[in-house]
Amino acid sequence: MTARTAAPRAAPAPAGPPAGAAPWAGGAGATTSPRRAALVAGSGYAGIFVLAVLANFVVLEDVRGAGDPAAVARAVADREVLVRAAAAAFLLVAVLDVVVAWALDVLLAPVHRDLSRLAAWLRLVHAVLMGAGASVLVVAAGPAGGGTTTPAQRAQQVGLLLEVFDVLWLAGLLAFGVHLVLLAVLLGLSRRAPVLLGAVLAVAGGAYATDTLARYLLPAYEDVAAVLLVVVAVPSVLGELALTVWLLVRGGRRVAGSAPAPARAPRGTGGPARPRPSGRPDHP
Template identity: 45%
Template sequence: MSTQTTQAARTAPRTGSPDVLRRVAGWAAAGYVAIFVLAIFGNFLALDPTIHPGEPGATADALREAGTTFRLGIAAFLGIFLADVVVAWALYELFAPVGRSLSLLAAWFRLTYTVVLGAAMGLLYVAVSLAERGTSAGDEGVLLALQAFDFTWVVGLAAFGAHLLLVARLLVAAAGPRWLAAVMTLAGAAYVVDTVAHIVLADYEAWAGGFLLMVALPSVVGELAFTIWLAMVARGRRSIAAG
């Protein structure tokens, strides 16, 4: 090994160093911002307006009318899929100094959710393809494909909930805000409970509003606050405790 190479190795930022932690915190914060923006478009502006529960014809007609927007929504979910991989890596690097095994497990849970979301995206493509055929049998398949996407995504969110529960523990270990860890714990538990409710409650739709509130409130507050905290770590205004 040359003298120059040895010197470069000595001066390069090491894993767990303040420079590296700020850098990966910045990547995680940027990934979260991208996910927020893409999720709003993909879910609330592209997907939700096309779904008419119990009305296959109306659902297929809505999808055909908004075909370009719906396809852009699929692209938005693809962006979420890719951004989640970056966030999983960045959070692993960020929290590894305070708990490498726990941080790795948290990353695996997030990647599991990401893989499930990626597989579910195929159902969105099936829905738009069937809608473009314009047959009554195809209309039935459109609604079924969209419902299957929703349920598959919900199953994946159970793994995402487990990820949040572990991140909350890592936040405490890293001397992060305990109130934020508590909110993240509530959000993680809510995701898991909601998935179980989808499976075991035959009349889930009758309780859907309450479950939505249970999940959305701690999730939006917790993940938004977590994004701000990550940005503050990236700017050096917050630090990660050494393990």
């Protein structure tokens, strides 16, 4: 009489989301869906637009337009609360930049992971420099030397701090310009965004970089400042507004007729994984 050998029991299947559930449905390995990432990036961009316009054009440009250095220092003192609010707005812009960098990386990493990471890092550099500039602006808004400085000394201090703010701002815009160029390349590689959107973003990025380098390198920058202002402003406003709208309306949506990649067949079934229906990513 031979002994009967018990068949080995199959190992229990690892816990995971229910069959057919999206990988971002929850659980320990949950991720963010491309569509949600696009909405986060678009919402962050919209917030950046509002905050930057209020801080830069409503507050700072008004203060800088006061006239000579002494008048600018008086304007900063008279509008101390507004200048501090502008600094806080720039700090929030820096935080939103970090969020947008993360969301764009989630959206675009499937297109080209290395370029997406580099674009995210460049935007983080811009965020760090923006935060540093906001801190300098807070110092400029407050009384220096315990209130013992003379008006001439105060005007000199405020002027120097505003120049430091400008230098940090410009350095950040150089990194941001390269970020926009890489973003345009990634959108082009994805073949999901309009070609015109990528082209305008690339022009805007190049304009940011050109303007920053011109300010650093040209002793007579003021001679070309008006021209470069237009060169930067037009494509940057059009391109970034269009990007915001595209992210909120179309970004991350699955293209009609495309399907997610089929799951790999379990071991032992002999069923090889089928190829994807298209060589292009399903998103952005």
